[in-house]
Amino acid sequence: MFDNIRQDLQTYQGDWGCQGFWVMVVYRFGRWRYGLKPLIIRKIFSFLYKFCFKLIQIITGIELPCEVPVGRNFRIDHFGDIIISGYASFGDDCVLRNGVTVGLKNVDITAAPRIGNRVNIGAGAKILGPITIGDNVDIGANTVVLSDVPDNSIAVGIPARIISKKRKKQFVFR
Known part of the structure; x- marks a missing residue:
């Protein structure tokens, strides 16, 4: 996940303030959570992802499901x-x-x-x-x-x- 986020930050020329970068961070987190075990941990992180996804969607107006x-x-x-x-x-x-x-x-x-x-x-x-x-x-x-x-x-x-x-x-x- 962190390697992908570093690559995304390079794609955005190091600008942490780009809303597109924020969307990509939440997207990468959402994909990363699928690999978590045990199931209860994945469910907790899934709830956190869904909260962050909705928050980013409201703030940026961008919907990119994981x-x-x-x-x-x-x-x-x-x-x-x-x-x-x-x-x-x-x-x-x-x-x-x-x-x-x-x-x-x-x-x-x-x-x-x-x-x-x-x-x-x-x-x-x-x-x-x-x-x-x-x-x-x-x-x-x-x-x-x-x-x-x-x-x-x-x-x-x-x-x-x-x-x-x-x-x-x-x-x-x-």
């Missing part, structure tokens, strides 16, 4: 209004900004997005349903993603329009 697998260098860049389903998953080097929702599209289907490595999610983006977001993807601000996004792409608009990063436009400045 059931969500996240990769290395996971960063919540801005504070507030971030909801992540317990069924979602994230790869390495992902960045989320304020107003992001990653969750279920339909409450009858308990499957949420699988986010790849090096995914940059803009403010206000909504990523919903049992979809896969590939590696090296940028999701624009306020984009609503309801279908898979392939590797090396940009998703923009409502609903999301997929643009390949390999297709480069040349701009002429005059």
Whole structure:
């Protein structure tokens, strides 16, 4: 747990005051408690986790359940209004900004997005349903993603329009 927290602090450039870092500390504590034995000790720490989780959720406006697998260098860049389903998953080097929702599209289907490595999610983006977001993807601000996004792409608009990063436009400045 402490090695992960040290890595998280490096991800936040040593800034203890970042609300995203606070969320990660509670998240790491929540995952760590699963390995505790005996059961009575785990239950005590589970109660403490649930209290801290709710407190952090109220203070920061960020909901990141400990059931969500996240990769290395996971960063919540801005504070507030971030909801992540317990069924979602994230790869390495992902960045989320304020107003992001990653969750279920339909409450009858308990499957949420699988986010790849090096995914940059803009403010206000909504990523919903049992979809896969590939590696090296940028999701624009306020984009609503309801279908898979392939590797090396940009998703923009409502609903999301997929643009390949390999297709480069040349701009002429005059």
